[in-house]
Amino acid sequence: MKTTTSLLLTGLLSLIAGAAFAQTNPVAQVHQDNAQIHQDSKEIHQESREIRHDNAVIAAKKTDVAVGKQQLQVERGQRNALQRTENADLRKGDIAGAQQADQARRAEQGSIKAQKQAIHHDEKVIAHKAADKHQDVVARHDEKVERHVDVAKRDKDSAKI
Numbered sequence: 001m002k003t004t005t006s007l008l009l010t011g012l013l014s015l016i017a018g019a020a021f022a023q024t025n026p027v028a029q030v031h032q033d034n035a036q037i038h039q040d041s042k043e044i045h046q047e048s049r050e051i052r053h054d055n056a057v058i059a060a061k062k063t064d065v066a067v068g069k070q071q072l073q074v075e076r077g078q079r080n081a082l083q084r085t086e087n088a089d090l091r092k093g094d095i096a097g098a099q100q101a102d103q104a105r106r107a108e109q110g111s112i113k114a115q116k117q118a119i120h121h122d123e124k125v126i127a128h129k130a131a132d133k134h135q136d137v138v139a140r141h142d143e144k145v146e147r148h149v150d151v152a153k154r155d156k157d158s159a160k161i
Contacts, residue, residue, distance in 0.1 A: 033154040054133040061126045068119045079108040
């Protein structure tokens with residue numbers, strides 16, 4: 001009887017030890033999953049900060065472009081005024097005055113052309129930054145979905161413990 005009891009007790013202890021041993025592995029896995037989810041969350045927050053920074057840069061560039069367009073309009077107005085002066089001088093027969101107005105207008109037109117090119121370049125930079133930001137947002141969303149799936153899996157695994 002003593003042998004049977006000790007065998008039962010040994011069997012029971014080995015069953016309990018086996019169950020305890022089996023639980024340590026999933027618990028370690030849950031801790032590892034938690035650490036990975038925490039790291040993923042940090043990366044997502046960092047990417048969010050970078051996206052906010054990109055938004056600020058894009059907004060500043062858009063403001064610069066708007067200011068450049070306003071200056072361009074002013075310079076076009078000046079160029080058109082010089083054109084009208086040149087035309088008036090030609091009507092009066094003042095060829096020297098018309099030539100001076102023509103030279104001033106051509107210089108102004110060169111300035112306008114350079115400014116238009118700068119504005120076009122800035123718009124291209126803004127478009128590239130916006131495209132990069134969009135890719136970052138999509139990647140961040142995918143990471144959030146992955147993290148959500150990982151959290152759900154971790155929760156399900158931890159519920160089994």
